[in-house]
Amino acid sequence: MIQFSNVSKRYANGFDALKDISLHIAKAEMVFLTGHSGAGKSTLLKMIPLIERPSAGSITIDERPLVRVKRRKIPALRRDIGVIFQDSKLLNERTVFDNVALPLLVSGAHHPREVGRRVRAALDKVGLLQRENDFPVYLSGGERQRVGIARAVVNRPKVLIADEPTGNLDPALSREIMLLFEQFNQVGVTVLIASHDLELIGAMDKRIMVLSKGRLLADQGGLGGA
Numbered sequence: 515m516i517q518f519s520n521v522s523k524r525y526a527n528g529f530d531a532l533k534d535i536s537l538h539i540a541k542a543e544m545v546f547l548t549g550h551s552g553a554g555k556s557t558l559l560k561m562i563p564l565i566e567r568p569s570a571g572s573i574t575i576d577e578r579p580l581v582r583v584k585r586r587k588i589p590a591l592r593r594d595i596g597v598i599f600q601d602s603k604l605l606n607e608r609t610v611f612d613n614v615a616l617p618l619l620v621s622g623a624h625h626p627r628e629v630g631r632r633v634r635a636a637l638d639k640v641g642l643l644q645r646e647n648d649f650p651v652y653l654s655g656g657e658r659q660r661v662g663i664a665r666a667v668v669n670r671p672k673v674l675i676a677d678e679p680t681g682n683l684d685p686a687l688s689r690e691i692m693l694l695f696e697q698f699n700q701v702g703v704t705v706l707i708a709s710h711d712l713e714l715i716g717a718m719d720k721r722i723m724v725l726s727k728g729r730l731l732a733d734q735g736g737l738g739g740a
Contacts, residue, residue: 521571549725555708596666600678656687
């Protein structure tokens with residue numbers, strides 16, 4: 515499903531964020547990416563939806579080489595990839611419903627009735643259907659993150675990536691969010707999560723990849739793990 519082959523990323527200032535990364539994540543696998551701040555986790559995740567492009571090497575998503583994806587085709591690629599950030603990045607002037615509907619409205623590919631059905635189905639999955647008319651300012655941190663997850667899955671993506679999605683949450687809420695990711699994984703979604711919370715990662719009993727200074731140091735457990 516996700517294949518990195520000798521991928522490196524050097525920025526214009528000469529900083530090497532990633533160095534010769536090779537990895538494979540199978541379809542419907544759930545994997546954690548960990549490492550200290552500055553290890554390259556966020557840069558690696560950004561390569562998958564082409565927020566960043568590699569300086570060297572190749573990336574393939576669902577047998578599709580990303581090097582062949584032209585700029586105008588990136589929005590179509592991203593419909594298959596749900597992205598979740600540590601800050602849920604909700605629009606405070608929009609309701610919960612409107613925030614979750616945004617990816618569908620941007621694509622312009624769905625009838626309003628289908629948009630409503632998909633949004634409510636996504637909110638139901640994260641337990642927030644009753645908050646669809648509320649504004650983000652009235653939500654707790656955990657609820658805001660769950661709205662972010664609903665927005666990421668409303669397009670029914672094949673791949674779900676998350677960058678420190680529990681970084682601002684207490685342990686109980688963090689566990690709750692991880693169980694949501696596990697539920698999506700159980701229905702066939704490939705999930706890749708960057709996190710520095712080693713205790714939480716260990717409790718999930720999934721494959722773990724460790725980055726340090728842009729290099730892949732360890733790959734333990736799971737499909738394809740060492």
